[in-house]
Amino acid sequence: MNCNTPTDICFSFAGFQARGGLTDIHRDGWGIAFFEGRGVRLFLDPQASSASPVAELVRSYPIHSLNVIAHIRKATQGVVTLENTHPFQRELWGRYWVFAHNGNLKGFAPELRGDFRPVGQTDSEFAFCHLMETLRARFPEGEPPLPVLFEAVREIATGIGRHGEFNFLLSNGAFLFAHCASRLAYIVRKAPFASAHLKDQDITVDFSELTTAGDRVAVVATTPLTDNESWITIAPGTLMLFVDGEPVDAGPAGTVAFTGSGPASCG
Template sequence: MCQLLGMNCNTPTDIVFSFTGFALRGGLTDEHQDGWGIAFFEGAGVRHLVDYQAAIRSPLAELIKAHPIKSKNVIAHIRKATQGSIALENCHPFVRECWGINWVFAHNGDVPNFLPELTGAYLPIGNTDSERAFCYILQECRHHFGAKAPTLAQLAPFLEQLCHQIAQFGTFNIMLSNGHALFVHCSTKLHYIIRQFPFNTAQLSDQDMSINFAEVTTPKDRVAVIATQPLTTNETWAAFAKDEFKVFVDGAVMPRSNLDQTALSVS
């Protein structure tokens, strides 16, 4: 299986610390050697890097560690191929447009028998079940809501319904973002932590590396980090429940009662 890493925060933040530990799982501390990728939102734009090499051998991965890129929403993925060849077009995350908005998607799991009819509005470029599911999600969203983007309150329950539908065909741990919200569905295993004032020191589990977040943050900062497995040894990560769907905005889990007040837009 693959592994996922996501970050959602209330102010642009770099993901160097978390990505450093996460990338080691791409062939050193774990078996995910079949490619990797990462996408950073910057306003309405997306910086998107993928590589079919293992993350521990990829010069692009070293670039991410050496040059901090600040973003409010990041999705990263390390791949252990179950469907599709080891090729650039099959590396997550995938990026598509809907309602004039960039959408980024990554999947951990396997849904080999999910073979929906795709109308042509969104078609896979590679040959993974993951990209096929992403195309289906955007196709159904566009069909259901039409040409006008829905509010976050309208979209979230519809996405949750689609995730539950697809998860009936296998394992569907996913992250999806439009640069404003980060939507996360857990079939089997995902964890998250929300770092906010007062900040403490964190120690990576995959490398002898620590950081005192109090030295690099302000009291107003809030950062949610979501990963397949906890990335640190001295922090308390919360586990998602099976079939749980959460929406993160500004570094916090959004209660459903608050979604009406949040526009579907990039801030």
């Protein structure tokens, strides 16, 4: 989730949680990261999210954030254990970066020479460390302008993606990258707000009762979380950037701006 005002994700998480072993086969752990200022609240559990007491805590705890990344794992590489549970977190240029991957990278084993080393055994964490190490080596003086960073992430992702399926979400708390290799979809909720019904749980929320006219929230998921809203399918091979609750053009001529206001509840 990426939004222009701190927002809770309780509604979407209710449907997302069910996919971890109840309505889907992804039962090998789950995690969620909430950015708060320059800090991150990170919850991880190697249990299936549908049976996790930690997931129940998160579902009932309305943490407000501008950027949230959640992941439900189906293990392809690495045992089912806490250190292999997404999302993964690292520091780069004085900010926390959070990453979650869906897919399987075969034979991906570039040499890591810097400060970023995987703790677990997954191809996902290896890819994240390689991405962070490559960015730090390319921009040793600090974070580059966003259009330059966007092109660098896209180039590195293309290289990693040659080894297999590389759908991922990446954020430093200021914006959200979403890379689609095979399956991703998104929706932008903004005024006039309407009701939404979850696909995986019989829950409906009328966002018009919980929001203000200026609120805007983008939700990205492997497959749509609701069945009465128009989600947009992201084309394979696409890197998207979300800022303030909407996709933005981060190409050479693109511009971005950052704003914010009070808490909302339309995630």
